[in-house]
Amino acid sequence: MQDMVKVAVDAMGGDNAPFEIVKGAVEAVNSRKDIKVFLVGKEASIREEIRKYTFDAGQIEIIPAKEVISTEEPPVMAIRGKKESSIVIGMNLVKNKAADAFVSAGSSGAILVGGQLIVGRIKGVERPPLAPLIPTKNGVSLLVDCGANVDARPSHLLQFAKMGSIYMENVVGIKKPRVAIVNIGAEEEKGNLLVKETFPLLKNCQDINFIGSIEAREIPNGGADVIVCEAFVGNVILKLYEGLGSTLIGKIKEGMMSSLRSKIGALLVKPALKATLKTFDASQYGGAPLLGLNGLVVKTHGNAKANEIKNSIIQCVTFKEQQINEKIRQNIILKDE
Amino acid sequence: MQDMVKVAVDAMGGDNAPFEIVKGAVEAVNSRKDIKVFLVGKEASIREEIRKYTFDAGQIEIIPAKEVISTEEPPVMAIRGKKESSIVIGMNLVKNKAADAFVSAGSSGAILVGGQLIVGRIKGVERPPLAPLIPTKNGVSLLVDCGANVDARPSHLLQFAKMGSIYMENVVGIKKPRVAIVNIGAEEEKGNLLVKETFPLLKNCQDINFIGSIEAREIPNGGADVIVCEAFVGNVILKLYEGLGSTLIGKIKEGMMSSLRSKIGALLVKPALKATLKTFDASQYGGAPLLGLNGLVVKTHGNAKANEIKNSIIQCVTFKEQQINEKIRQNIILKDE
Structure with a gap:
């Protein structure tokens, strides 16, 4: 026992x-x-x-x-x-x-x-972040923080990056996980005040494998393993992931049911499609830890x-x-x- | 002439x-x-x-x-x-x-x-926002602001809401467009400082049809016609929309090509699917105006x-x-x- x-x-x-x-x-x-x-x-x-x-x-x-x-x-x-x-x-x-x-x-x-x-x-x-795994093209990424603390400070985000790296390396098994900060452009000078102040802290941190900014477009593509952002932005990303995924899949199902021809096709693609979409189902990865x-x-x-x-x-x-x-x-x- | x-x-x-x-x-x-x-x-x-x-x-x-x-x-x-x-x-x-x-x-x-x-x-x-139309389940919504001004103030967001309403009503033809502010919960007391300060301004504005907060999950569902947020959040929403859409569609295509059975099915569903996905293609709606x-x-x-x-x-x-x-x-x- x-x-x-x-x-x-x-x-x-x-x-x-x-x-x-x-x-x-x-x-x-x-x-x-x-x-x-x-x-x-x-x-x-x-x-x-x-x-x-x-x-x-x-x-x-x-x-x-x-x-x-x-x-x-x-x-x-x-x-x-x-x-x-x-x-x-x-x-x-x-x-x-x-x-x-x-x-x-x-x-x-x-x-x-x-x-x-x-x-x-x-x-x-300083602050314990909520860190869910989100599905990407070929695996998962950790989104940290995702709703626990709004109006975060740069020092909080640095800790999120460190804790997220430890989690990804040891629980998910990704060696030297790539850490990126969510930004509105790839260049270092871009971003809002919080991102601009956090960027050098992440860049100078020896404990993490910081790869720079990530644009939201690259998140589903698996552009980073640990995705650092403040909670408001993280929450928007997480919820939009869920909402857009289900809306798109709903649209696709609707499209497939629109004619006899596509209905027959739908029967044939169904098993393959189900397996594919399962990899994009967040519930496969369990819940989000508060780190x-x-x-x-x-x-x-x-x-x-x-x-x-x-x-x-x-x-x-x-x-x-x-x-x-x-x-x-x-x-x-x-x-x- | x-x-x-x-x-x-x-x-x-x-x-x-x-x-x-x-x-x-x-x-x-x-x-x-x-x-x-x-x-x-x-x-x-x-x-x-x-x-x-x-x-x-x-x-x-x-x-x-x-x-x-x-x-x-x-x-x-x-x-x-x-x-x-x-x-x-x-x-x-x-x-x-x-x-x-x-x-x-x-x-x-x-x-x-x-x-x-x-x-x-x-x-x-005060600030001219970039306001793209984004596809939703049954139409489009205007996302304002989407990259023109980071670190916005509540008075800016109020103007975004007004200008966005005028655009949606007169260019897109939606009568009394529903205006919502992006938030991390539906309740009035939720949100970061900017949202909490902006909420009463929107609520008390007689010129717009304000319906309250919108969670990112409800955006693809068409939960509001004019979606107000500061530029950093708007940019994340817009880019994630594009990235997640193309990743999911790529996954689906990959799934369909995974067996002979699903390949045949794919041929049959293709026309219907193409028509469906076209409604989710942002380029259909032209570019984003700077209002x-x-x-x-x-x-x-x-x-x-x-x-x-x-x-x-x-x-x-x-x-x-x-x-x-x-x-x-x-x-x-x-x-x-």
Whole structure:
């Protein structure tokens, strides 16, 4: 039991809770023996779902939580006020070292606030960024920051670059990941004030493989492994990725259904197309970690299904095995203090 | 001749100059009798291209310009130093009222700087934004600002919203266009400092149909007609649109070529797919106007082909007929002074 990675999972978070969450947790423990999941939430609802499945009873434990934080609630007030919520109880498990990680599809705001207030930052980390993997032409890139901190400063972005590099190298397995800053032109003198001030910090940092600016056009092309930007821009990139992808695919399906000829063609291309588009499906890569906390917090999509929950739980194993937080701690403290 | 719309076209700008530019100009005058084009650039090169075509000689005139501003040159220095360049000469035609509009696929920076320094702003306009139309699920939206001014202030964004509304209503023909501000959440309290300060200005403005925040996810879905944001964010949205579109379409083509079965299917779906994807092709809608200048300046894509040049020239006719600048002048001066 000692070597197990213990993951607290918010059974009440997201659009498909508790059904898909419980299903994903079961799939995770059935795929790996070294995972223990704490399902946090309303006991009766979880029990009703969980009895549908077969699994090693030692690998899943229910932790009752009476309250649920909804996405409409102001985050700070919700975290402070709802001590019995699945998010607060799950995060306290991480804080008290009863769990290594917390996975939730619930309120982004509450998860970001709870991460800072309950789990706490690694000493020296100024702001913990939300860092999702986004699909590219031939792989994935890490987008950091993506919603945790608006109006960031250059020193924050430098830390995002360092933490992002450690994550990509150790969790995703990209050696010397290429780091770039999102900009509106490739030249060094371009950009807004924040980018202009951050650029030299990144350029002079010895710990990262900085390749300069990246224009948004090159992101889907895989132009960099770690894409640094402030949260507002990162959030726009992430959401537009999702929106444009689904609109385009919808258009294509519509086009294929427009005539008998194309309908027959659609039947023939369907399997190949499905496989191709699967590589562009963000849920394949699990949720987004909040980097720089004293423990791991992973935010999945609000509409996450079992597969994304399962992948997010499994992702926690690599995060622990690779000692990401120890590496961040060493990198940030040794270099900056 | 009095009723003709006179458009100066930069024959030397963009990746495909002068070939595609001249071709686009010829197609424009051949499609409408009320357009006169001044092709500005190196006379010998233009003559060599233009003799390939048949057109009414009264509709195209060559204006010699010895110099060319490249995309690598620092914009302010280029505009000030290269008085004989196609951009400076073309813009002077607009300034001196010899032309109603100037269309260029050349250096964005030089076009933006030249627009302000040579053509000049309408009195009361603080900053002239670049406002491209972007394709959405069922139509187009205007993205304003998209690269002209980084680090904008709330009062600038309010003017962008007003000018964008006038453009969408009168050029694109959308009655009471829905105006939204790009934000990272739908709630009023969300956003960075700029958005929070701009939101009440938009909300209290009687001249526009403000519908609140728009998340980037909803942009491709056609969630608003006029999408207001500062230039850095707008540029990221525009470039990501282009990059993600072409990456996804490339992936789909690759998927379709992966087996014999899917290759046959691809042949059958091709015509329907082509028609569908055409509606998502930004070049259909011509270039992006710089709003709020004493004359019209249109920036097309650097890789614009004849069709985009042609559409951009034709767009100038509607702009003039609808007296957009008079409407902007009235709206900005009467309301703000």
